[in-house]
Amino acid sequence: MQKIGILGGGQLGRMLLQAAANYPVETFAMENDSECPAAHLCHHFTKGDIRDFNAVYAFGKNLDAITVEIENVNVEALEKLEAEGVRTFPKPGVLKIIKNKILQKQYYQQHEIPTAEFVVTQNLQELDSRKNFLPAVHKLGEGGYDGRGVQILETIEDVERGFDKPSVLEKLIKIHKEIAQIVAINEKGDTALYPPVETLFDPALNLLDYQLCPADLKDGTLWKMEAIALTVVRHFNSPGIFAIEMFTDKTGEVYVNETAPRVHNSGHHTIEAHYSSQFDMLWRIMLGLPLGNTGMILPSIMVNILGADGYDGQVKYEGLEEVMQMENAFVHLYGKKYTRPGRKMGHVTVINKEKQDLLFKSKRIKRTLIAKC
Amino acid sequence: MQKIGILGGGQLGRMLLQAAANYPVETFAMENDSECPAAHLCHHFTKGDIRDFNAVYAFGKNLDAITVEIENVNVEALEKLEAEGVRTFPKPGVLKIIKNKILQKQYYQQHEIPTAEFVVTQNLQELDSRKNFLPAVHKLGEGGYDGRGVQILETIEDVERGFDKPSVLEKLIKIHKEIAQIVAINEKGDTALYPPVETLFDPALNLLDYQLCPADLKDGTLWKMEAIALTVVRHFNSPGIFAIEMFTDKTGEVYVNETAPRVHNSGHHTIEAHYSSQFDMLWRIMLGLPLGNTGMILPSIMVNILGADGYDGQVKYEGLEEVMQMENAFVHLYGKKYTRPGRKMGHVTVINKEKQDLLFKSKRIKRTLIAKC
Numbered sequence: 001m002q003k004i005g006i007l008g009g010g011q012l013g014r015m016l017l018q019a020a021a022n023y024p025v026e027t028f029a030m031e032n033d034s035e036c037p038a039a040h041l042c043h044h045f046t047k048g049d050i051r052d053f054n055a056v057y058a059f060g061k062n063l064d065a066i067t068v069e070i071e072n073v074n075v076e077a078l079e080k081l082e083a084e085g086v087r088t089f090p091k092p093g094v095l096k097i098i099k100n101k102i103l104q105k106q107y108y109q110q111h112e113i114p115t116a117e118f119v120v121t122q123n124l125q126e127l128d129s130r131k132n133f134l135p136a137v138h139k140l141g142e143g144g145y146d147g148r149g150v151q152i153l154e155t156i157e158d159v160e161r162g163f164d165k166p167s168v169l170e171k172l173i174k175i176h177k178e179i180a181q182i183v184a185i186n187e188k189g190d191t192a193l194y195p196p197v198e199t200l201f202d203p204a205l206n207l208l209d210y211q212l213c214p215a216d217l218k219d220g221t222l223w224k225m226e227a228i229a230l231t232v233v234r235h236f237n238s239p240g241i242f243a244i245e246m247f248t249d250k251t252g253e254v255y256v257n258e259t260a261p262r263v264h265n266s267g268h269h270t271i272e273a274h275y276s277s278q279f280d281m282l283w284r285i286m287l288g289l290p291l292g293n294t295g296m297i298l299p300s301i302m303v304n305i306l307g308a309d310g311y312d313g314q315v316k317y318e319g320l321e322e323v324m325q326m327e328n329a330f331v332h333l334y335g336k337k338y339t340r341p342g343r344k345m346g347h348v349t350v351i352n353k354e355k356q357d358l359l360f361k362s363k364r365i366k367r368t369l370i371a372k373c
Numbered sequence: 374m375q376k377i378g379i380l381g382g383g384q385l386g387r388m389l390l391q392a393a394a395n396y397p398v399e400t401f402a403m404e405n406d407s408e409c410p411a412a413h414l415c416h417h418f419t420k421g422d423i424r425d426f427n428a429v430y431a432f433g434k435n436l437d438a439i440t441v442e443i444e445n446v447n448v449e450a451l452e453k454l455e456a457e458g459v460r461t462f463p464k465p466g467v468l469k470i471i472k473n474k475i476l477q478k479q480y481y482q483q484h485e486i487p488t489a490e491f492v493v494t495q496n497l498q499e500l501d502s503r504k505n506f507l508p509a510v511h512k513l514g515e516g517g518y519d520g521r522g523v524q525i526l527e528t529i530e531d532v533e534r535g536f537d538k539p540s541v542l543e544k545l546i547k548i549h550k551e552i553a554q555i556v557a558i559n560e561k562g563d564t565a566l567y568p569p570v571e572t573l574f575d576p577a578l579n580l581l582d583y584q585l586c587p588a589d590l591k592d593g594t595l596w597k598m599e600a601i602a603l604t605v606v607r608h609f610n611s612p613g614i615f616a617i618e619m620f621t622d623k624t625g626e627v628y629v630n631e632t633a634p635r636v637h638n639s640g641h642h643t644i645e646a647h648y649s650s651q652f653d654m655l656w657r658i659m660l661g662l663p664l665g666n667t668g669m670i671l672p673s674i675m676v677n678i679l680g681a682d683g684y685d686g687q688v689k690y691e692g693l694e695e696v697m698q699m700e701n702a703f704v705h706l707y708g709k710k711y712t713r714p715g716r717k718m719g720h721v722t723v724i725n726k727e728k729q730d731l732l733f734k735s736k737r738i739k740r741t742l743i744a745k746c
Contacts, residue, residue: 041390333397
């Protein structure tokens with residue numbers, strides 16, 4: 001049996017390990033918290049810091065292959081492991097580009113991939129000299145995660161909220177649709193595309209929490225997005241799963257926002273709604289097995305269950321019983337003991353051929369299933 | 374989080390634990406082999422003998438609930454645990470009846486559940502005096518598992534192959550169809566029925582290895598079987614998952630063959646082909662959550678992957694790549710290191726609305742995916 005390790009032990013690692021149990025593979029995971037969502041689902045768990053060179057190298061050196069469920073890992077250790085013959089998904093060079101928003105934007109530019117116009121600012125002084133570029137989004141080059149490290153600068157007064165470190169300043173796009181496209185690519189370079197998903201905006205809740213699959217796109221836009229996503233992936237020359245986040249504007253122009261070189265939140269629905277889920281697919285790629293069928297069994301919608309505002313402590317779920325009574329709703333709670341505002345505690349996928357049913361149920365789920373304490 | 378334990382660590386435990394990862398539950402498992410298929414997928418694994426009173430009692434005494442993936446467990450320990458407030462799925466009294474084929478047949482008789490006519494034989498001498506009952510099946514009362522403890526006695530010459538211990542001698546039925554019906558029942562007594570599956574016989578291979586869902590039954594037969602299966606379950610007065618194996622003859626008569634009070638091989642297809650799988654359903658029942666939707670997403674066929682004849686040793690799969698290239702085929706290999714003839718090494722489920730595709734692919738899978746060494 002191959003020995004394969006995962007850096008990171010959150011919900012993505014958990015769902016990867018759930019899928020691993022269909023195959024003969026010896027699994028390893030590393031995370032700093034031995035009660036993390038994935039800790040108990042692998043053959044061998046290591047408590048350790050995934051950002052530490054020695055920890056990552058020691059974890060990986062006897063493995064056949066290694067993957068990540070988060071970008072924020074020690075890339076130098078992965079490079080050494082790769083040089084010593086451990087297959088890495090994605091390759092460390094990809095993580096280097098993705099982790100730095102400046103390099104990531106330059107990658108798009110270099111490969112003529114459409115992305116919002118941008119300039120690099122080294123400090124606040126340089127930002128100040130780029131006021132003509134507003135309205136814009138200021139993104140910290142390194143170290144920004146989960147919404148931190150991003151500021152929308154609408155007017156000149158906002159500039160003081162910018163970053164005094166190397167950052168990207170990119171023109172604000174009037175977003176018509178936010179689309180995520182997941183691409184699988186194996187070591188031979190064969191690719192498989194999942195149907196794109198569309199992030200839906202709930203005006204009442206002011207949240208971007210529903211992901212509808214398939215996205216409602218004109219054929220021309222769909223084909224353009226697929227071609228762009230494939231271009232993003234191919235130039236990386238790396239096997240793995242990639243989630244490419246794109247925007248369209250009202251004119252139908254497409255812009256790549258960012259890429260995650262790993263299994264991704266926007267692919268949760270593939271567990272139930274597609275023949276081969278993104279998690280199943282990554283195991284196929286890592287084990288050298290044929291790519292799976294990305295086809296859709298039924299249309300779906302996915303709702304993230306986030307920690308409710310004002311609650312910080314041991315989690316209790318309100319409304320779980322009501323949601324679990326809904327037909328065709330698949331509940332995934334990640335087994336996190338503690339909730340805090342906005343923390344990803346779980347998700348629910350609904351599958352049905354009727355889009356109206358998906359929209360209706362997902363809104364009801366959002367209102368009903370609450371992570372409190 | 375509730376603490377829930379599983380006695381047994383085979384493939385059924387493995388698939389139960391895969392499903393558990395959708396819910397907040399702290400999982401425990403016990404088995405004598407710390408490399409068994411389920412060992413690495415629970416929070417807490419105990420190496421121990423599930424047939425031993427002290428081991429089972431020690432394992433269970435701090436749990437909220439306990440279930441089994443095999444009948445052959447220490448029932449006395451479960452009775453003590455139940456008396457002390459550990460919820461058991463099924464109740465120990467059910468296991469007592471099921472484990473003894475004489476008591477099981479008497480249970481059907483007592484509740485007027487149709488089953489093949491039978492007599493009890495205490496020893497070979499008594500069997501000899503029942504020659505007029507042939508052709509018949511002789512089933513050892515206790516201790517028979519996985520086909521052992523069953524002899525078909527066609528003629529008087531066969532009688533010497535019978536058992537010299539308390540056994541059931543039942544009239545041989547001319548089986549037209551072999552059907553399994555899975556029933557879920559919660560602590561309130563609410564029930565949910567999965568569509569029945571039909572075991573298909575492959576004349577070329579002389580194997581009973583395909584399970585087609587839904588079974589091809591006339592409405593009248595279907596309703597009769599559902600009513601009978603519900604009667605079997607209701608009189609047990611126990612929550613859990615029950616698999617009721619029934620035969621029909623050419624006249625449409627239905628006979629209950631036997632019942633398993635647990636998740637069962639005949640429900641493997643529910644993982645992909647039904648909204649709530651048998652494994653998901655058992656967690657719902659144990660966690661006091663609403664019953665799931667037993668409805669079918671698509672028709673399915675399930676093929677067991679058994680250890681090939683003539684191979685005994687460290688397993689290598691032949692044909693895995695070819696099978697994993699098939700669209701809509703879901704491979705489950707149980708991670709067992711060693712194969713031996715007839716050992717359950719995995720299964721493959723195919724889902725499709727076209728029955729012909731199911732039959733074609735399942736036969737191809739059977740011929741292609743071989744557990745050798």
